Amino acid sequence: MFHHSAKLQYPVKVDKPNPEFAMLLQQAIGGVEGEIRVAMQYFFQAMGARGDDRIRDLLMSTATEELSHIEMLGHAVALNLEGAPVSYQEATAKDPVMNAILGGANPRHILSSGLSAMPVNANGVPFDMSHIYATGNVAADMLANVTAEASGRVLASRLYNWTDDHGMKDFLSFLIARDTYHQQQWLAVIEELGGLGAQLPVPNSTPEDHEAMQHSYYYLNTLLDKEAPKGRWGEGPSFDGRSEFSVQNQPAPEGQEPTLGMAKEKSGAQKEQIDPSK
Amino acid sequence: MFHHSAKLQYPVKVDKPNPEFAMLLQQAIGGVEGEIRVAMQYFFQAMGARGDDRIRDLLMSTATEELSHIEMLGHAVALNLEGAPVSYQEATAKDPVMNAILGGANPRHILSSGLSAMPVNANGVPFDMSHIYATGNVAADMLANVTAEASGRVLASRLYNWTDDHGMKDFLSFLIARDTYHQQQWLAVIEELGGLGAQLPVPNSTPEDHEAMQHSYYYLNTLLDKEAPKGRWGEGPSFDGRSEFSVQNQPAPEGQEPTLGMAKEKSGAQKEQIDPSK
Amino acid sequence: MFHHSAKLQYPVKVDKPNPEFAMLLQQAIGGVEGEIRVAMQYFFQAMGARGDDRIRDLLMSTATEELSHIEMLGHAVALNLEGAPVSYQEATAKDPVMNAILGGANPRHILSSGLSAMPVNANGVPFDMSHIYATGNVAADMLANVTAEASGRVLASRLYNWTDDHGMKDFLSFLIARDTYHQQQWLAVIEELGGLGAQLPVPNSTPEDHEAMQHSYYYLNTLLDKEAPKGRWGEGPSFDGRSEFSVQNQPAPEGQEPTLGMAKEKSGAQKEQIDPSK
């Protein structure tokens, strides 16, 4: 069950409101690298967690923290929209040259939300819950979480670089720090499970006779006019300890030429496609 | 530039066509764990790759292989739909008890595609390109790729378990094998870059003074009625070598109570919300 | 800032797991009538609330409760999937006649989530955050909230009717009760603001000279072959106290016939559409 404190997790200040930065911050709320995504991803993973109960608790606890990050970002967007023009008079008074041009701002901050945050990204595209990755496989989920925190910290760093507002820089430095930790928190779960090697290949519960293992350890170079690049992917022991990596250059197809023959009657094809005997 | 051989990468046979399994296989084509996703993800990462050119070649070469996987799966779907009923007469002849009930099949395989594959998942939801993760940051991208291959192999294993068709089992064992390799191929890139530790925190180019490092290494336990679970996430050196992990139980908010005050005139709010002085 | 208790808001029991009911319950999680929607809608309204601070607190507090409803429903879905078949052997052992047909279940509960809840509706369509209605206008928002709780209680009642599981009926009777209250909670806010009449027309801050008031109070009957139905919409005082309702039968257009003339050069039209003088 969830509870709420009226105060924010960390102070959020804006020195100089900037509607364009409000638009950019939306990526951290409703973008695929954003906080709705991690909050909901950890929440759904927690609700499906099987096995070690400590991991379920970590997931639910961190989902809860990420909800608090949405809350701070929502406030940051509203503060950046404070004083934004809402009428022709205001807009032209502010910047007569621009003649009411919205520039880089999100027009729906004015038209739709009344100068506050929306669950959309920096292009105004709403967040779509298909981005919640929760497979029921703990290793796949932990990797998805490290990935989400990695792209999240990339985004927070880019936002930091784009602003010169001290309040916003301070707030973003907090988000950058928490993303630093969360990347490693999920890697720590993998370490608790015996380390990445022991988890590979994911799922490690697939019996070996379900796998055509002669195809499990070569790099397939499909480039016609270049040799395979040399590197660890083509030599040395595999990370799961079962084999050696190798390279297969300019592979030939092993399968058949696919053909479906004629269409059935009543299948909605053209007469020319139909075999009357089928 | 792309080229094509008329033959498939690997043989695809179906012993006994099964429209329900055709519906399930769609997840491997148009699902978020599927092959359109990895093909396009590696393709877009390749087109944005900066730095070591070997990684761009790996990405483009593997994107090309994944396109061949879509092709095999598309053929597998069509073969499973071979002979499926397309009219009331056929449907009821097949199974008079069912009285033309479609059961677990995808009705659009009959209504929309003429008994062949579609770029949709097992629920019939079309694939959406927002799932192509390509950040321009090589570590974030490699982690995204390991994740995609992990969930892909989980899916292929589940499909393998669900069928008793020998042709399909053979084909899926090939996909399982390639997913085994590709998981490790992307980890091999990270090893070439100096190992995961050297890449953390992602992005490792963010200057330390952009980060509130006092918040970078503690696990925040937001659970009110349980202690933080004990584990590697709460003790020992951080994986980036910069600090030690610790735990913060039952944290208190550090920020302000957010308030936006009254609305502006002409902002579309109700009169009761408006401060006439603004 | 959010916090979490490890226990559920209300007990969730399932007497006899049923994968089909798991699929139906998804509508209450990821459907437009579901709990993600209300949780996020109240959360975003709270973050944009201006005026009376009590309303912001109500919104955030209730958003928090709705998060707890998602949590219970997620657990209910997982319990209904307990013991569902995951392999051909199990599926055919359970019901040899069905021959592994998935029937009414969601195949992605097996293929994608590992027998747990997903943020999708009963058709497997992911929830899309464009359904979060938060306008910054308190009356429009409260009406949206009453609407959401009304369709939510309709859904919960339909789910109640569809199951005969005592555990599920008990749980749904709790959700039905909370929806009863929340419908009236948001109406209570409108009463605090002076009642619905005082809030009409929404927004009540629009000056009267922005409105062609001669068009504000008649019912327009666009049906060619029927008189306007008689009722309160066509007679009596308007609810905002400004006028009387009336009826306009078989209205004639008042505007011009629209025509755009020829296309510009270089606009990508066909030659036949282009006026070379433009």
Added chain:
Amino acid sequence: MFHHSAKLQYPVKVDKPNPEFAMLLQQAIGGVEGEIRVAMQYFFQAMGARGDDRIRDLLMSTATEELSHIEMLGHAVALNLEGAPVSYQEATAKDPVMNAILGGANPRHILSSGLSAMPVNANGVPFDMSHIYATGNVAADMLANVTAEASGRVLASRLYNWTDDHGMKDFLSFLIARDTYHQQQWLAVIEELGGLGAQLPVPNSTPEDHEAMQHSYYYLNTLLDKEAPKGRWGEGPSFDGRSEFSVQNQPAPEGQEPTLGMAKEKSGAQKEQIDPSK
């Protein structure tokens, strides 16, 4: 059956074309507050209306009027795009300083639609029919309709404030007027059904023994550090006449701690999650 007059419902004039305003007007066509939404919502509600046939006629008649609003808005968009630049020469001739920068315009008005309206919102996001709310429950539907007209009038007022074009202001004042009426038209239906009190809780056909009524009338304050705000939601008779409102401060969870135990074999989990006995 539908019919059409060649003329518009109301005159649409633009004094000074403005591509930015064309972009903003799109919100009133393809936004969730827009006219496609209400036209289609009333249409689908009409097609599913059961009970009093007058309500079906109202719904279909008003759906028809809203189609005419789409038509006017589409013409308004095209008129605002009249003369917009379509080539580098034109763009730079118009505004050499801007050097062909599109500013706040929608680039797809040039690239995709040939200077005319599209079924998208002000961010260029296409309208999605999941926003058509039609539950088959007349009270839920009427509330959804009042909501739609409320947010529609908020939007029209914001557009009115943003423009100084006399033609556009006149046209928008007509839309504002019709939204005034339609808000009250749907409330009039509720009055015909006996008033809002008689319709509560929605659905009013749910038997009382399907409802855990001990949970139906209290406000649940989930805020840890604030008392519940005082107001009508916490005291006085409920609006459905069945009880009294009360407040429950700082509630404790009543349910169990959810746990799913170990995963099944063949379910695609990691070995570490699997209980071999299941």
Added chain:
Amino acid sequence: MFHHSAKLQYPVKVDKPNPEFAMLLQQAIGGVEGEIRVAMQYFFQAMGARGDDRIRDLLMSTATEELSHIEMLGHAVALNLEGAPVSYQEATAKDPVMNAILGGANPRHILSSGLSAMPVNANGVPFDMSHIYATGNVAADMLANVTAEASGRVLASRLYNWTDDHGMKDFLSFLIARDTYHQQQWLAVIEELGGLGAQLPVPNSTPEDHEAMQHSYYYLNTLLDKEAPKGRWGEGPSFDGRSEFSVQNQPAPEGQEPTLGMAKEKSGAQKEQIDPSK
């Protein structure tokens, strides 16, 4: 301006209600081959039509007819849902063996719409207005319309084959007939414009010096292991009368190997990707 008659364009009868067929009919309402699509496509094309005003009138008039088709299909769906079970008792009474299994029906017809039509396809996926193709180029639009009517008639024929209900067959034979005409109606517009040859290449207003015409008339065979198939695409005069078709077998790339070099500082890349001099 639109108007409405209370009666349907054509009689719609259902002899034996069938919830599965209700689900299939949804494809004709909310599928990409369906009636919402053509109604809205012709409507938006009409609103952007430039040049010959007769074409605008055809578009608007046919958009209006297609709205009437949505209306009939909506009624057909509701009639097929007449008497469908809405409770466990009913469902099990009807078919005790099935034990309340929904089979091929759309569960949201019960849960969400109250046994009536929704703007979704046969998978329950909502229609998305990005499918409205309206380019402002009359030839491209007419081709899009012929395409839409072709796939629409394929769908209607498949639905006809799937049912044995006389009422439904009669109704579908009407839709099939109208699709027959509409395919040719749009081709007739092309004939009025001088025939397809005169319209090619679309847009025919592009100056020849905007086109690398040496690349405009050869078939490029990218298949490595097969000769180009022989046919009209590789020989004979081009349909636009400007050249002859030819074949280019196994083409070599003409462009450069793309490389982006190192990343910029502050671009969010990893250190290893960054060139400090940029």
Added chain:
Amino acid sequence: MFHHSAKLQYPVKVDKPNPEFAMLLQQAIGGVEGEIRVAMQYFFQAMGARGDDRIRDLLMSTATEELSHIEMLGHAVALNLEGAPVSYQEATAKDPVMNAILGGANPRHILSSGLSAMPVNANGVPFDMSHIYATGNVAADMLANVTAEASGRVLASRLYNWTDDHGMKDFLSFLIARDTYHQQQWLAVIEELGGLGAQLPVPNSTPEDHEAMQHSYYYLNTLLDKEAPKGRWGEGPSFDGRSEFSVQNQPAPEGQEPTLGMAKEKSGAQKEQIDPSK
């Protein structure tokens, strides 16, 4: 099976990088008129092609070419973003007046992709695979392909007009040329099948007794206040050779007034809608 050459199909140069043009080019990658669409459409049509195998080869070969077009466009986007500002200092150094305003650029090129292409359109909306039209009917598919190439060439021409960059103009002239050919390539398939007349009505395999042919050849003028426009659609032989076109002015409805009567008990309707006898 697919293969790849490291070089591009055609040289791609940018004389003067322009982030706004990068944003516009996205329409040719991820727009409905773009190259992902045609690549995937031809690919899925090929995988479902029945009948003449030459057509399957054409489809797969051209799908492969279109993948190479995506690749070139992706590089063009990255080259146009070369040197774009990524920090406040850079942005303001470039254009102090603009004060870091993003203007017409796509902010996600900076925030999300690290200055490279994304699978989105010019509004930043991701491509959605529901736009892959592949019906299994060869005539419907060929028409869809001509349509796609027509709108593709319209788009390429508009992009050509919008830029003054010589490199980009050269590249776009190549795309314009290939679209010229591909429009006619698909028409050539129709000619090989006997010409368009022989293919009409699509599907030409529908038996005549499935069609209410008395409704197959008239233009229905639903405009109340205008006569039907005169033209080929209303007179002369039908293109399928079966009849003559005619006109039906101001048609009257032939069907019944639809009514659904009262709702069932337990269907979730309001009491006022329910017939207790049902």
